Amino acid sequence: MKMKQPEDNMELEVMRAFASRKSDQEIGMPDVEQELARLKARMAPSNAGFSLRKIAAILVAVLMLTGFGYAAVRTSFFTKGWDEAPANSPKGEDCQASSTLSSTGPESSPLGELEGAFLLFQDARLDSILMQIDQHYKVESRFADEDLRQIRLLFKWQKQHSLDEVLQRLNGFERFQIRREENTLIVEQPQAEQQSR
Amino acid sequence: MTDEEFDTLFRQSYPKLYRLAFSMLNDQEDSRDVVSGVFADLLDKPHLPAPTGEGYLMTMVHNRALNLLKHRRVENEARADMLHAVLSATSPCLADDDRLVEVLTFIETQLTPQTRRVLMLCFDEKKTYQQAASELGVSVQAINKHISQALRKLRERFNPLYKRNK
Numbered sequence: 001m002k003m004k005q006p007e008d009n010m011e012l013e014v015m016r017a018f019a020s021r022k023s024d025q026e027i028g029m030p031d032v033e034q035e036l037a038r039l040k041a042r043m044a045p046s047n048a049g050f051s052l053r054k055i056a057a058i059l060v061a062v063l064m065l066t067g068f069g070y071a072a073v074r075t076s077f078f079t080k081g082w083d084e085a086p087a088n089s090p091k092g093e094d095c096q097a098s099s100t101l102s103s104t105g106p107e108s109s110p111l112g113e114l115e116g117a118f119l120l121f122q123d124a125r126l127d128s129i130l131m132q133i134d135q136h137y138k139v140e141s142r143f144a145d146e147d148l149r150q151i152r153l154l155f156k157w158q159k160q161h162s163l164d165e166v167l168q169r170l171n172g173f174e175r176f177q178i179r180r181e182e183n184t185l186i187v188e189q190p191q192a193e194q195q196s197r
Numbered sequence: 198m199t200d201e202e203f204d205t206l207f208r209q210s211y212p213k214l215y216r217l218a219f220s221m222l223n224d225q226e227d228s229r230d231v232v233s234g235v236f237a238d239l240l241d242k243p244h245l246p247a248p249t250g251e252g253y254l255m256t257m258v259h260n261r262a263l264n265l266l267k268h269r270r271v272e273n274e275a276r277a278d279m280l281h282a283v284l285s286a287t288s289p290c291l292a293d294d295d296r297l298v299e300v301l302t303f304i305e306t307q308l309t310p311q312t313r314r315v316l317m318l319c320f321d322e323k324k325t326y327q328q329a330a331s332e333l334g335v336s337v338q339a340i341n342k343h344i345s346q347a348l349r350k351l352r353e354r355f356n357p358l359y360k361r362n363k
Contacts, residue, residue: 008352008356009290010348010351010352010355010356011320011348012220012221012259012290013290013292013296013297013300013351013355014300014304014316014320014347014348014351015220015221015290015320015321016216016217016220016290016292016297017297017298017300017301017304018220018301018316018317018320018321019216019217019219019220019321020216020220020294020297020298020301021301024212027215027216027219027225027228028219028225028228029212029215029216030215030225030229032207032208032211032212033208035207035211035229035232035233036204036207036208036211038233039207039233039236039237039240042233042237043237043240
């Protein structure tokens with residue numbers, strides 16, 4: 001069995017040996033009682049400091065929670081979305097009956113839409129989303145596959161984006177494909193699925 | 198650990214711990230900071246029982262002093278020779294006072310005066326090999342040779358089972 005080699009610190013031992021023969025004065029040995037008092041004095045303020053830090057951390061947390069609450073209230077109650085869907089829309093009732101919640105960015109107003117306004121579709125049907133997009137961009141959506149109407153999405157629509165940008169984002173879902181032919185949007189199955197049929 | 202236990206431990210251990218730190222750092226302020234830092238760590242962990250034996254505290258002082266040396270880059274470059282020896286130690290030196298006296302006696306009686314002088318310059322006064330060579334009017338290689346011989350003899354006497362890997 002191989003013996004574990006003993007550790008070596010001979011250099012350190014020589015250093016300590018030389019230091020051991022020096023007087024306390026030569027090595028500047030501090031007064032032990034003074035050092036103890038100094039240490040305790042140093043530690044005491046840090047305890048109070050810790051409490052102050054703790055208080056500061058709690059205040060910051062409260063402020064953050066307040067901010068989140070404010071943002072939640074602002075986005076939930078001061079919104080424009082389905083409530084303002086045109087009443088004469090053929091699908092208006094369906095949209096209102098849907099489980100969709102939408103919200104606009106804080107910059108939007110009843111008088112018009114400012115840059116930065118958006119609509120957030122949460123679990124909204126694709127046909128409902130496209131109805132809004134159709135009205136905004138003056139286009140018409142047609143579904144090549146009726147089943148695709150029921151696909152539900154979480155989608156944030158930035159109204160300042162161009163139609164092509166919006167379609168690009170929607171096509172990112174890969175559950176359907178929207179093709180634009182002038183003022184018509186054709187909603188069909190994704191390309192891969194089409195080829196497999 | 199109660200306040201009383203802490204105070205007793207502090208008073209009993211401080212001088213030895215300071216000497217250990219000073220032997221490595223050769224600086225009063227640094228040595229004070231290192232030792233105080235070790236005891237501050239103990240105060241931060243009041244739920245731990247009082248350390249039994251000095252070995253634990255010695256190891257903590259050793260490690261803290263080592264970290265300080267490693268981080269002093271500017272000084273390190275100037276004292277590379279000695280620091281290499283310190284930093285390459287595989288464990289802290291926990292030799293008790295009796296052993297240190299034996300080591301000192303061996304140095305003073307078994308080594309040549311020149312070798313003894315070289316050891317004092319490099320290990321006690323923490324001079325670099327170059328500085329020691331300049332002071333003694335010899336080459337750096339000569340300094341290196343003296344130190345190698347001294348350490349070999351010391352190991353033969355005090356750590357005969359150790360074989361340095363080549």
